[in-house]
Amino acid sequence: MISAHDLTKTYTFHQQTAGLAGALKSLVKRKYETRLAVDQITFGIERGEVVGLLGPNGAGKTTTLKMLSGLLYITSGELQVLGFKPSDRKHDYLRRIALVMGQKTMLWWDVPAMESLLLHKDMYGLSTKEFERNVDELAELLDVKDLLNVQVRKTSLGERMKLELMAALVHGPEILFLDEPTIGLDVVAKARVREFLGEVNKVRGTTILVTSHDMDDIEALCSRVMIIDHGRLQYDGGLEELVRTARPRKLVRATYAEPIDGATLATLEGLTEIEGDSRVVKLEVERDQTGELLERLSRLGPLVDLDVADADIEEIMRDLFLREGKR
Numbered sequence: 001m002i003s004a005h006d007l008t009k010t011y012t013f014h015q016q017t018a019g020l021a022g023a024l025k026s027l028v029k030r031k032y033e034t035r036l037a038v039d040q041i042t043f044g045i046e047r048g049e050v051v052g053l054l055g056p057n058g059a060g061k062t063t064t065l066k067m068l069s070g071l072l073y074i075t076s077g078e079l080q081v082l083g084f085k086p087s088d089r090k091h092d093y094l095r096r097i098a099l100v101m102g103q104k105t106m107l108w109w110d111v112p113a114m115e116s117l118l119l120h121k122d123m124y125g126l127s128t129k130e131f132e133r134n135v136d137e138l139a140e141l142l143d144v145k146d147l148l149n150v151q152v153r154k155t156s157l158g159e160r161m162k163l164e165l166m167a168a169l170v171h172g173p174e175i176l177f178l179d180e181p182t183i184g185l186d187v188v189a190k191a192r193v194r195e196f197l198g199e200v201n202k203v204r205g206t207t208i209l210v211t212s213h214d215m216d217d218i219e220a221l222c223s224r225v226m227i228i229d230h231g232r233l234q235y236d237g238g239l240e241e242l243v244r245t246a247r248p249r250k251l252v253r254a255t256y257a258e259p260i261d262g263a264t265l266a267t268l269e270g271l272t273e274i275e276g277d278s279r280v281v282k283l284e285v286e287r288d289q290t291g292e293l294l295e296r297l298s299r300l301g302p303l304v305d306l307d308v309a310d311a312d313i314e315e316i317m318r319d320l321f322l323r324e325g326k327r
C-alpha cells in the first residue's frame, strides 16, 4: 500500500534576525539555510497494518507524514501510496486517505461539526446514503451523536478530537495518517480514542500510520513500530521484538510479609534494589530463567506479592534516543 525508497526531505529556509532592522535586512540580503529533515528512509506498509512512527522531537515524523499525504514535495527518493505519487494530490488519491494532526483542526469553529461534515460530503462526492451510513456508524462508535449540532468552539478538547476523527473518516479512507492523535487529552479520552482507532482498523480494515509520544498509544495500537531519529530510520519491526532485543531481561519484584536477611539476599543473582526494610526485592533475570527464580523467591519467606514485567517501553525509548542523540 505504501512504498518508500530512500525517501528524503530537505527544507530550505531563510534566517531572519528579530526586529524591524532584521526584517528590512533580510529583504535586501537573504541568508538561506538547509536542513535535512528526513534522510533516505526505506519502508513498506501493507494493507490493514497499524504502524507506529516514533522518535524524539524534530526527528522527522511529521515531515514523513506530510510527504505521504502529499502536503510536501519529496526532495529525492521514490514514494508511492496506493499506486499514486502523493504530491500530485490527485482527487482519486485524496479520496482514499486522511490526515489528522492533533494540534490542527479541520473543523470550522463557529458552526456545528455537522456543517463541516456536509462540506466533506460535497468535497468527496459522497452520496446521501453513503454519507448518512458513515455518519451514523462513526457517531455511534465515537459516541458523539449529541455533539454534531453543537458549535465546535463549545466542545471540550477530547470531544473535539473525536469530531476531528469523524471528519477525517467520513469519506471512508483506506489509509489514516495520524499525528499525535491523543495529545493533551485526559486518560479516559485517550483510552476512548485508542479503542476507536483499534475498532476502525478491525471493522473497516483501515491502514493506520500513527505518531505519538505516548507509549501507551503505541502499545495499545501498534504491533509494528518504526523509530526515526535525526531523519534516519533506526528500527523497523515488531514492538515485542524491540523490547526483547533492547532489554532481554525480565523485571521481577517480590514483596514479603517479613524482612529477608542480608546474607540470603546476597546470594540472589541479578538483584537491583532492596526496599521497605528488606521486604521488597527487585531483580532482573534472563527470560528463560524466570521460572527458576520465582521458585527460589517463593522459598525465601512468606510472599505478599510477586510481579514479573518486561522493561518499560518508555524507558527503552529514552535509552535509545539518548544513545542516538550522543552519536
Ligand SMILES: Nc1ncnc2c1ncn2[C@@H]1O[C@H](COP(=O)(O)OP(=O)(O)OP(=O)(O)O)[C@@H](O)[C@H]1O
Pocket: 011, 012, 013, 035, 036, 037, 055, 056, 057, 058, 059, 060, 061, 062, 063, 064
Ligand atoms: N517548514 C520547515 N522549515 C524548516 N525546517 C523545518 C520545517 N518543518 C520542520 N523543520 C525541521 O525539520 C526537522 C524535522 O521536523 P518534524 O516536524 O518532521 O519533526 P517531528 O519528528 O515531527 O518532531 P515533533 O515530535 O517535535 O513533532 C526539525 O529539525 C524541524 O526543525
